[in-house]
Amino acid sequence: MSTTENPTSHESDNTPESFEDPGLPYHRPRRADVDPKAEKKAERQVAALFGVSIVGTVVAIGSYMALDMTDEIDSIRFVNMAIGIGIFLAMIGIGFGAIHWAKTLMRDHEMVEERHELRSSEEGRAGAIQNLKDGAEDSGISGVKRRPVLVGTGVFAMLLAPLAILWPQIGNMGADWNTSNFGHTMWRKGMRLTRDPDGTPIKASDVTIGSAFHVIPEGLNELEHHKIEEKAKAVVLLLRLDPRDLKIPEGREDWSFDGIVAYSKICTHVGCPVALYEQQTHHLLCPCHQSTFDVSDGAKVVFGPAKRPLPQLPIAIDDEGYIIAQSDFHEPIGPSYWTRLSDTSDGLHADETEGSSH
């Protein structure tokens, strides 16, 4: 007797070589298939869901047009929330309506698609068209007379829903795209450097060697409008190094005071706050993509994807010993791409930025 066994015979475990097609499970008709009342109820439910979508679209467009959006964050948040809720209802109404329609009203029977050559035969193509027609017939789309409310609300909701997204977009076209504000910050000549967030002024004597201050311009906290935007542009890091460690770039001999230097806190890569200071190496590290700037050498990039140094804020000391700005930054702060916009070029000239209005 042979000791090897034919692996396909499965004689040892009685497993058959092929299985019979088990066929389709028993088909249970849905309530809407057998009960006209249930069918009507499902129709009303679907129409109600499409109605929710219509209401959502109206809410989104109405909020955009009627609500007054001021510069305050709370106002912006409220208007955006109202538009968002409208869009949410517009989309979810259509989504749930379509699903409920398919699950309760469309014809519920098994479809079998036989395998065939890649290109359908003429017969197959004609069959596909017929299937589409049957599908339209099943879904009730073609039965406008039979389900006028359902088809009407469905079509209306689908035509209207894109407006919830498009209207605000189109409405914003032609708005103020002047980007020259990116070239300026609120720093100006004589403005004191103050602590972030309480706004108390900083004396030169407060800044010991190795310390770092997060700084905002004097008066920022009192701004009634655009406070967040102005802060996002004007934040500065103030540091004191041993003057012997400082390499002062040409033309900036009077921009620092006794080893105290001020640099924009906004990374020149894509604008994260550069806030990690390594006292020993004098390196400032951006936590987003690890760009590293050497504060002792004009905040030049020593590592990472940033392409230009952090802009330096020229500082001086006033009669009372407080640190003040000599002017605005001499170049646009933040990501380098602002400097490529032609209408920010006026931000590159220090004489224009001194005492500039915003």
Ligand code: FES
């Ligand atoms: S934003 Fe600073 S390294 Fe990318």
